[in-house]
Amino acid sequence: MPELPEVETTRRGIAPFIMNQTISQVEVRQPRLRWPVMSNLGSQLEGEKVLSVKRRAKYLLIELASGTLIIHLGMSGNLRVFTNLSAPPIQKHDHLDIVFTNGTLLRFHDPRRFGAVLWFSGAIEHHPLLVNLGPEPLSADFNADYLGRKLAKQKRAIKLAIMDNKTVVGVGNIYANEALFRTGIHPATTSMQLDKRQIIALTDAIKQILQEAITAGGSTLRDFVNSAGKSGYFQLQHVVYGRAGELCPQCGHPIEKMVLGQRSSFYCPQCQR
């Protein structure tokens, strides 16, 4: 399940192959993704050159002269690059291909179809999906002062707050669980009850975990090209996520599971209070 580190690894993996390349053809085999792929996507993209490959939150932003292609990998999506028309046969859930004039092929694959491929011709920072997003977790804008101010009047559980894109982007369920364990904060703690020390520790833990995962992803970069493997899927070792009933590596108490906001939360009741 791509979280921010996987999306960033995808960006770094595909960028060298599509930068400055001109799109020659777009083939949409399954337009029914999270939102329908526009029927004239091909005519919008064909003939345009890729000017940059950026990321905002978990959205990949492929900038062309006349607009931006927005790609979200959803739960199960991936992008892979094939060179010199060496692409393997189309497989189930290969929903979309973008072919470049030099033969490079960018292929979007997404079994659960929670992903999205959108075209936006306006200034990308004004896109409705992006305009209300909080800061990037690895940027200086996300810091303890900011988070403290943000949480000061919030009664909801801290885990829900850090998973809310308006607080900070890119913290999915897995890394939210891990960051709270690392910080010794119970996931159901009321946000406004956290003290300064805890907020500093939580900010640091989120940055560290995401950075560690991005670094780990670097070793998979070559898998984005001409690979039949599951490009971009890697995972840091989970300490608590999915480990209900197993013993806490710090204190030996069994890991517990509770549901917050319809999402499973895993924690050590002894280490996290």
Next chain:
DNA sequence: CTGTTCTCCTGTGGGC
């Protein structure tokens, strides 16, 4: 505005 629930989708894994 805040908080909660619903929804999209398919592969996986547990129970029997």
Next chain:
DNA sequence: TGCCCACAGGAGAACA
């Protein structure tokens, strides 16, 4: 071995 079904999850949308 096969069938059934709960479950997982990002995040917008809808609703209270």
